Amino acid sequence: MKLLLKIWRQQNASSKGKFVDYPISGIEGDMSFLEMLDVLNQQLIDKGEEPVVFDHDCREGICGTCSLQINGEPHGPDRLITTCQLHMRMFKDGDTIVIEPFRAKAFPVIKDLMVDRSAFDRIQQAGGYISVNTSGNTVDANTIPIEKTKADDAFNAAACIGCGACVAACKNASAMLFTSAKVSQFALLPQGRVEATQRVLSMVRQMDLEGFGNCTNTGACEVECPKGISLENIARMNREYLMASVKG
């Protein structure tokens, strides 16, 4: 395959970035998207140019490190996958591919396609934990019976890998899907109920402080989420938040 890549290049957070065109050839359909970028970077290095900076780690869809807005969609045109799981067979010979960083005020660009998603860490730190007695008489979590549907919902919410595609897809750059998944995974389980009130209040406050936009229920996040996190989690978080606000 021969392709034309239009890639966002930006020196650092404070500099102004721009698109640079990179024609590339010899791309196989079986390559992953990131392997294609590896090929490009090797060519750039061979020419003495600076390679394109992009985030990646596990390259198997479990760590949430890879990102990229590809032709206007986070993680590209395929569904329920991350960018590292995207294959070049999704593209045709002669295609132009526009590659941008995830864009949100709360996700500032570090360099080129790499953005700072530490806002998510701070939301987690605000309440994404439970208190467990670790003084020698820790109770095995599995000794507490939990309704199957609740356990499944909690598990599905916990599948969120914190990639930020929900924010990137949302026209409002809202972080509601991520935050609601993190709230839900605890809210659904008895161990999580202890701090439930404070957790949702703190996590939503932090989410707002980070400068994410407000959810308008377009549902774009759910469609683009590589882990299929459901909008039901957002409704659950709204419920939790309203109840917690009434309780104080």
Add this chain to the structure above:
Amino acid sequence: MSGFAKSSIARKVVMALSGLFLVIFLALHVTINFTSVLSPDTFNAWSHFMGYNLLVQYLMQPILVAGVVVHFVMGIALEIQNRQARSIRYARYNGGANAPWVSRNMIITGLVVLAFLGLHMYDFWAHEMVYKYLEANPEDPTRYYGETVEKFHPIWRTGLYVVAFVLLALHLWHGFASSFQTMGINNKYSAAIRSFTRLYAIVVPLLFIIVALYHHFNPITH
């Protein structure tokens, strides 16, 4: 509580509740409008009641105005905040790939409906104020039908009316169902709620349009 009032979720809830209130008001409004097609006398009686009943005038009307103002002021404020949340826009943004047009363009459909509301207030509310308070005309319980039908005489006004209600339908299509999600209602009844809200989004604006077209094509001959 101050944290609550400033939170994004609280603002969304305000949008949802004011929206739901306006949805209920629409049902009342369209019912009265539709009587004008069935019976001019019933329409006159209802219009007179709405125009002169003290409870309606001094309690319901201010609440309605407040509902409208809260809904659009909050809607515009949230839109501005949402735009600021992505200060650098995407060069390529494929919004159609993951969300329907109506859900992404509530501000457009909303602003058109708001502009229409301006015309509507000028046409009916301002007219009532002049008639009742400035000119201090006596009560005339039979004038409403004729005045209303007269309003639909010019094609431009009827045309604008139809366009505004098509956009209202689009606004309701997303907004009505969306308000349940905001209130935390997403469960086994959601599919039924969505079907009902979508039916409502079509039927209610359609009835408004039918009334307008009916009077346009059936003018009172003097």
